Amino acid sequence: MSTLHDQIKQVIDTEPVTVFIKGTPEAPACGNSMRAMQALWQAGAPIVAVDVLPDPRIRQELTSLSEWPTIPQVFVKGELIGGADITEEMHASGALKEKIDEALGEHTQFVRTVELALD
Amino acid sequence: MAANTILALLDHVFPGGDVAVEDRTGGGDHFQVTVTSERFNGLSLIEQHKLVNAALAAPLADGTIHELRIRTKGTA
Numbered sequence: 001m002s003t004l005h006d007q008i009k010q011v012i013d014t015e016p017v018t019v020f021i022k023g024t025p026e027a028p029a030c031g032n033s034m035r036a037m038q039a040l041w042q043a044g045a046p047i048v049a050v051d052v053l054p055d056p057r058i059r060q061e062l063t064s065l066s067e068w069p070t071i072p073q074v075f076v077k078g079e080l081i082g083g084a085d086i087t088e089e090m091h092a093s094g095a096l097k098e099k100i101d102e103a104l105g106e107h108t109q110f111v112r113t114v115e116l117a118l119d
Numbered sequence: 120m121a122a123n124t125i126l127a128l129l130d131h132v133f134p135g136g137d138v139a140v141e142d143r144t145g146g147g148d149h150f151q152v153t154v155t156s157e158r159f160n161g162l163s164l165i166e167q168h169k170l171v172n173a174a175l176a177a178p179l180a181d182g183t184i185h186e187l188r189i190r191t192k193g194t195a
Contacts, residue, residue: 032186032188067169068169068172069172069176069179069180070172070179070186070187080165081165082164082165082168083168083189084188085168085188085189085190086164086165086168089164089190090164
C-alpha cells in the first residue's frame, strides 16, 4: 500500500479540484470547511472532498506537503489555492470561477469523496 | 491565548502595518486577524496569507489557535 503522503499527493495531482475538510460534504464538521465548499460549488467547481478527521496523520502529512497550517485546504489541478477565506474572497471577486474555468476548461460538476487507506 | 499576544506577534512581522485581532468567541482560540501592510504589495492572496500564517506558526502548530480567519490588504 502506498504511504499516506503518496496517496494525498496522488489525489491532489490527479483530481481537478480537491478540498481537504473536517467531516463530509453531507455533514461538514466545521463552518470553514462548509464555507470553502459552498464557494467552490457556487463557482461551478467539481468537488473531490477528503476528510482529515479519521486520523491525525492525514492533517500532518497534508500540512507538511502543502506548508499550509489550517483546514480546509483547496487545490486546483495540484496547486494550493488557499483556505476558506481566500476561496470565499476569490469567489466574491469572480476570480475563483475564472481560475476553475481556466484550469479545467469545459467541465461537469459533481461532489465525490475520497477515503485514504490507513494502515 | 490573548488577542494581544497575537497582535504582538503580527506587529513584529508587519511593523508599520495596520493590525487588528478579534477573539471571535471569547474563548481565546478562534481569531479573526486583519492586516494591512506594504509587505503585501505585489503579492498574491495566498502569498499574503502565508506571511500571516508564518508569523503565527507556533500557536497554529501547537493548537493554541484552533481557528484563524485572515483578511489581508496591501497599501498600494
